[in-house]
Amino acid sequence: MSNTPKDSLKEKLNQLQCHFTWTPKKETIDxxxxxxxxxxxxxxxxxxxATSYNQMAFVNCLEGNHEEAIKNLKEAEKILRENHKDEFERRSIVxxxxxxxxxxxxxQLTKAQSYLDKLEVICKPLSDGPRYTAMIPEVYGEKGWSLMKxxxxxxxxxxxxFAKALEQDPDNTDWIMGYATVLSRLEAFSGTTEHHERSQSVKHLRRVLExxxxxxxxxxxxxxxxxxFNAKKEANELxxxxxxxxxxxxxxxxYAAKFYRVEGAVDKAINLLKHILExxxxxxxxxxxxxxxxRSKLMPRTADPYHTHLRYHALQHKTELIEQCKYHFEKACKYRKRSAILPHLDLADLYVKIGDHSRADEIYSFLLKxxxxxxxxxxVVCLRAGSFxxxxxxxxxxxxxxxxxxxxIEYNSNERKRCRYELEKWADRKLCRNPCDSKALGIKGLLFQQSGNKAKAIQYFExxxxxxxxxxxxxxxxxxxxLSLKGQDDA
Known part of the structure; x- marks a missing residue:
């Protein structure tokens, strides 16, 4: 039961569709x-x-910068009025x-209530549902972009x-683009390697271009x-x-620079990236x-072993490339200390390559915490740290x-498969040397247990x-x- 006007107001606020009811807890966000x-x-x-200003207001409010948050929201409101005159009310719900x-x-409870009153007027003709919001494509779309960020x-x-936004507005390129982008990221996480004609993200990106x-x-x-998917001719043309x-x-x-780096046109990629960095x-x-x-330019370079001048310049060039790698990986880690997992891992890998194991160990220890x-x-952290x-x-x-x-960790990824492969390889190697190695036998038991082969798992554990x-x-x-096998027998 609500005891104060503030409690009553908060009950209403919790019904809203906006960043304060969407986003995970502060401690889970970098x-x-x-x-x-x-x-x-x-x-x-x-x-x-406007979407970015809205989310920035939420971040500023979390940080206690309330006045700055109000400025952000005024900017969002101004942009929406200028760019979406006919749809302003629909776009202003968030x-x-x-x-x-x-x-x-x-x-400022009176001002908070005044915005609830505005929302009630806007949402009443748009929805038969909640009093202060309307689940329309514009709300679903902004929620999708914000969650993805x-x-x-x-x-x-x-x-x-994005799927719900597209149910109501199937030809909106903003929602199709959002759907394609998040599908692409999820495909990358799951290690999907299907043909491009069956890729859902490819299908929706093509739809955007249509x-x-x-x-x-x-x-x-x-x-x-x-x-x-090795469709390189079309990719280059795009x-x-x-x-x-x-x-x-x-x-x-x-993203064009990333494409050229993967393609092997490294200097072209560097030129694009330096331009963006400005x-x-x-x-x-x-x-x-x-x-x-x-790092890709750090490939082993052969120089005439009898020609001191060439060897000196090759070594000097290698040193310069190492310093450039280190500089940019360290900058990436600095600017996203908690969430830049891959830059941290690449920096650790560089330290391993140049023989600085103590610095690599520091990075792995940080990531594991x-x-x-x-x-x-x-x-991926477990795999790389374990390999180290x-x-x-x-x-x-x-x-x-x-x-x-x-x-x-119950998540189907290439890294999980590689952890399994490393364990199996280690156990098989140990058992070749000593068929009674209990730790290797236990690992084999666990691997068979995970794959569902209970009989083999029991054999190895015994x-x-x-x-x-x-x-x-x-x-x-x-x-x-x-116990599991007995239950099956009883059944």
Whole structure:
């Protein structure tokens, strides 16, 4: 029961559709990184400025910057009035919901209520549902874009939002583009390798280009997908078209640079990335891409072993490339300290290559302590850290623990498969040397248990217990397996 006007007001606010009711808890968001990306979006993704200002207001409110949040929302309202005169009321539902919440957090309850009153007037003819909101495509679409920008954990929910927006407005390129983008990211997480003709993200990117043949961002994102499927001729043509249509659009240019780096045209990629960096000096994505470009140039170079001059210049060039890699990977990590998993891993890998194992160990230790990150990211950290321990530190026990941690995370990814492969390879190698190695037998038992082969799992756990009689993990697994088989027999 509500005891105060503030409690009563909050009950109404919780019914709204806006960032304050959508977004995960503050501790699960990398606010600093999100703010950087929103600033970039405001400068370079003109079409989605209002959406970015809305989300920036939410971040500023979380940080206690209430006055700045109000400024952000006024900017969003102004942009919506200018760009969507005929649809302003439909487009303003999220903005007015955010206004109400910020004023509530400022203790300005009368102003908060005034925005609820505005929403009630706007939403009444649009919906028979909740009193202060309307589940229309514009609301679903903004929720989808905002969730996708918040964190990878929100991609599935973002996908559902775009799907619901498209149910009501099937030819809207904004919602199709959002749906295609989130599908592409989810395909990358799951390690999908299907043919491009069956790829859902490819299908929807093609649909965007059917409706808007000049959509340069859709062109390069489609090119990147086709590149993975070896449809290189069409992919190259799409990138060239995009560069001709919008040669100064940073969002498009950064994906074009990624395309050229993967294609092997590294100098072309570096030139594009340096151009973008002039506008976005704190972009984690751009610094990471530059680091990868310089790393690809670090291929072994042969020089005449008898020609001192050539050997000196080759060594000098290699040193310069290492410093460039290190500089850009470190910048990427600095600007997204918590969420830049791959730049951190690439920096650790660089330290391994140059023999600085203590710095690599620091990075892996930091990443392994992170909380609330995407399951696939945990798996890739476990895989890379485990490989480091096994192949560079010679610590089998630490490596096995890390591979097991990655395997036990219930998320189907290539990294999980590789953790399994490393465990199997290690166990088979140990058993070739010593068929009674209890740890290797236990690992084999676990692998068979995970794959559903209960009989083989029992066999290996029993063999492991012949040597390691009191191992609680093996006893527990064996008890569970036997109980499961007994249940099947009874049935």
């Amino acid at each position: 606010l600093e990184d999100l703010m950087y990306r929103l600033e970039d979006a405001i400068h370079f993704a003109i079409k989605y400025q 903005t007015y919901g955010n206004f109400a919440w910020v004023h509530y957090h400022m203790g 918040t964190s990878a954990e929100s991609y599935e929910e973002a996908k559902e939002c 409706l808007d043949p000049d959509h340069s961002l859709a062109m390069v994102l489609l090119a990147l997908k086709l590149q993975k 990138v060239q078209q995009a560069l001709q249509k919008t040669p100064d659009f940073p969002y498009m240019l950064r 506008f976005t000096p704190k972009s984690c994505f751009i610094h990471h891409q530059l680091g990868m470009c310089y 992170l909380q609330d990150i995407h399951p696939e990211n945990i798996q 321990e096994l192949y560079h530190r010679g610590s089998e026990s630490k490596a096995i623990k890390l591979f097991l941690k990655g395997l036990k 063999e492991a217990l012949e040597t390691d009689h009191d191992n609680e993990d093996y006893l527990s697994a064996l008890w569970e397996l036997r």
